[in-house]
Structures are given as structure tokens and as C-alpha cells.
Amino acid sequence: MSALVIAEHDNQSIKASTLNTITAAAACGAPVHVLVAGHNAAAAAAAAAQIAGVAKVLHADAAHLSDGLAENLAAQVVALAAGHTHILFPATASGKNVAPRVAALLDVAQLSDVTKVLSADTFERPIYAGNAIATVQSGDAVKVITVRTTGFDAAPAAGGSAPVESVAAVADSGKSQFVGREVTKSDRPELTSAKIIVSGGRALGSSEQFDAVLTPLADKLGAALGASRAAVDAGYAPNDWQVGQTGKIVAPQLYVACGISGAIQHLAGMKDSKVIVAINKDPEAPIFSVADYGLEADLFAAVPELVNSL
Incomplete structure (x- = not known):
């Protein structure tokens, strides 16, 4: 019996996150098996085989798997569920779209946002916006889990030599089709994987001020x-920059919060x-309760001074 990780990839x-x-x-x-379901995704499967700790890579290749449509990917996972305990x-966004479908098809409960594995059947997950940690034990034969990636270190991307096994692709469900994708292009690191993040709040006052004050600091630090x-609600920044319970969960090496009060969310x-x-x-800003370093100052004076000092 083994654990099956559903890889996220671009073929x-x-x-x-994988x-x-x-x-x-x-x-x-x-033992950890990794499913790479895609189209012409041999390069992604080979990359997965190099990850330290992977025992086997399962490679399903079909045109209707190329864009990760939830219905098709869920059916592929269910077809391979036998022999896997986890x-x-x-x-x-992708994992949260597919995992509930898999859990429903297998008629098991889903364990969401797991941050710690205590044993093969017992896990920790945050509740109440992270203000409490729930310990959850599952008696299901197959445990369907979504993993909060900030809770676990990344496995080394090199050093492994797992075999790649081709598996039969399921038929196209015909329930959905890929129409198009609009991808935000940026020279900056992707927010959820960035090692340094400079973040701004409502105190910046406008999108122009947001850009004028924070961009130079982010440029100096090579930050997202x-x-x-x-x-975001005030229109100072785009939706995909939002950090928080209803945005993106991040855990960089350095997080610089400028003009953010620190609401629970x-x-x-x-x-x-x-x-x-x-x-x-x-x-009295709540952000100071979690900060390692706090500067009580007007950000419009402090941030430019910080930029000049770097």
C-alpha cells in the first residue's frame, strides 16, 4: 500500500507545491507514488522521477488530460485509487477543485488543509482562521487529503531515481471543455513560492501610492x-496579490507588511x-503581535528611507 500524490505541472x-x-x-x-496526468508530459514525469523520496511515477497521457479539467483528472485518480491508502x-485552486470530487466518488470524507501528519490516520489542520488547530482522525480506508504547503518543507527536486510507469488514461468525461486561460505575466516571483514578499494595506491610500512606495522596495529585495x-477591495492591488484566509497562504523567508493592521483573516x-x-x-496594530521586527512609523517616510539604505 502506498500514498499517491497528484502532481501539479505544466506538462x-x-x-x-507538489x-x-x-x-x-x-x-x-x-511509499510515495506520484501521478503525472497530462498530454505530452513525459518531461514532467521525468522531473517527478528525480524528486527525492518518490518510489514510483505513474504517467497518464491523453489530450483531454492536458489542461487539468477537474472531471477528467478526478476520474483518473479514482481509477488508480486501489492500492493507495492516502x-x-x-x-x-486546482487541488481544491479536484479533491472533493475524488472524495465523493470514493465515498470518503476529505481532510482539508492539513498542516501536520501525526500518524497514518491522524492529522492536524487549522480552524477559525488559524486561531485553533484541530486534530482529526480518519477511519476511512482511503484518505483524501489537501495539504497546506506552507506547513511542510519542500522535498529536494533532485536526487531521486524513481521508475516511470505508463498507466491507461481514462476516457474523456465530456462534461467540460477547456476554452482558454488568461495568465498574469510578471517578472516578479510567483506569490506563493516567493522567498521575500513586500505587502501593502489600505493605509497606502491609492493604487498610485501603492506602486510608488512599495515597488522600489520590492525591486531592491527581489520580492513579490x-x-x-x-x-484589494479598494482597488489598490489586483486580486491575485491578496494574502490571507480568502487569498493566498504564504510562508516566505521574509514578509514585510507595510500599512497592514493585521486582521485575523x-x-x-x-x-x-x-x-x-x-x-x-x-x-496597537495587531500585526505587531506576530512580527519579529516592528517599526512604529509613517510608512510614507520609513519605506523610502529603507529603500535608500539598501
């Missing part, structure tokens, strides 16, 4: 840009960052 390379999920799968105590997905929900998305720096003129 050429494996996405970083590496964290493989670490979680290894903690379940079973089926793990990264808790990304993030934003609080309040800043925002803290839920970034409090696992290794080092948190907060700049806020309100000494």
Missing part, C-alpha cells in the same frame, strides 16, 4: 508584491513566514 515541469505535498505524503509512512493534493484584502495567510517585519504608525 513540462513540476510545480513547487514538492511540499510529497513531504507530507512521506510522513504518512507509506491520496494527497496541494491545497491550491502582496496586499491585504482591504487594499490576513494573519491566517502569512503568520507562518520565517521573519515578519511590520511597518505601521498605530502602536
Whole structure:
């Protein structure tokens, strides 16, 4: 019996979230198999085989699997479920789209946003915006799990030599079709995988100020840009920059929060960052309770001064 990780990939390379999920799968105590379902995805399968800790790569190749449509991918996973005690997905938009379908088809409960594996059947997951941790035990024969990737270190992308086994692709469900994809292009690191993030809040006052104040700092640090929900709702930053319970969950090496008060919903998305720096003129701002370094100052003066000092 083994654990099956559903790889996220672009048919050429494996996405970083899969590496964290493989670490979680290894903690379940079973050999780790990785499913690469796509089209002309031999390069992605070969990359998965190189990941340390992977025992076998299952490669399903078909045109209708190329874009990760949830109905087709879920059917593919279910077809391979026999012999696996755990089926793990990264808790990304894609993983959250497919995992519930797999759990429903297998008639088991889903374990969502797992942050720690205590044993093969017992896990921890955050509840109440991360203010409490629930310990959950599952008696299901197959455990369908989404993994909060910030809770686990990434498995080394090299050092493994797993065999790649071709498996039969399921038929196209015909329930959905891929129409198109609009991808935001940026020279900056992707928010969820960035090692440094500079994030701004409503205190910046406008999108122009957001750009003028934070962009130079992000450029100096080679950082990704993030934003609080309040800043996004006010139109200061695009939706895909939102960090928090209803945005993206991040855990960079360095998180710089500028003009962010630190509402519970925002803290839920970034409090696992290794080092948190907060700049806020309100000494009572909740962000200071989680910050490693706090600067009580006007961000419009402090941030440019910081940029000049770097």
C-alpha cells in the first residue's frame, strides 16, 4: 500500500507545491507514488522521477488530460485509487477543485488543509482562521487529503531515481471543455513560492501610492508584491496579490507588511513566514503581535528611507 500524490505541472515541469505535498505524503509512512496526468508530459514525469523520496511515477497521457479539467483528472485518480491508502493534493485552486470530487466518488470524507501528519490516520489542520488547530482522525480506508504547503518543507527536486510507469488514461468525461486561460505575466516571483514578499494595506491610500512606495522596495529585495484584502477591495492591488484566509497562504523567508493592521483573516495567510517585519504608525496594530521586527512609523517616510539604505 502506498500514498499517491497528484502532481501539479505544466506538462513540462513540476510545480513547487507538489514538492511540499510529497513531504507530507512521506510522513504518512507509506511509499510515495506520484501521478503525472497530462498530454505530452513525459518531461514532467521525468522531473517527478528525480524528486527525492518518490518510489514510483505513474504517467497518464491523453489530450483531454492536458489542461487539468477537474472531471477528467478526478476520474483518473479514482481509477488508480486501489492500492493507495492516502491520496494527497496541494491545497491550491486546482487541488481544491479536484479533491472533493475524488472524495465523493470514493465515498470518503476529505481532510482539508492539513498542516501536520501525526500518524497514518491522524492529522492536524487549522480552524477559525488559524486561531485553533484541530486534530482529526480518519477511519476511512482511503484518505483524501489537501495539504497546506506552507506547513511542510519542500522535498529536494533532485536526487531521486524513481521508475516511470505508463498507466491507461481514462476516457474523456465530456462534461467540460477547456476554452482558454488568461495568465498574469510578471517578472516578479510567483506569490506563493516567493522567498521575500513586500505587502501593502489600505493605509497606502491609492493604487498610485501603492506602486510608488512599495515597488522600489520590492525591486531592491527581489520580492513579490502582496496586499491585504482591504487594499484589494479598494482597488489598490489586483486580486491575485491578496494574502490571507480568502487569498493566498504564504510562508516566505521574509514578509514585510507595510500599512497592514493585521486582521485575523490576513494573519491566517502569512503568520507562518520565517521573519515578519511590520511597518505601521498605530502602536496597537495587531500585526505587531506576530512580527519579529516592528517599526512604529509613517510608512510614507520609513519605506523610502529603507529603500535608500539598501
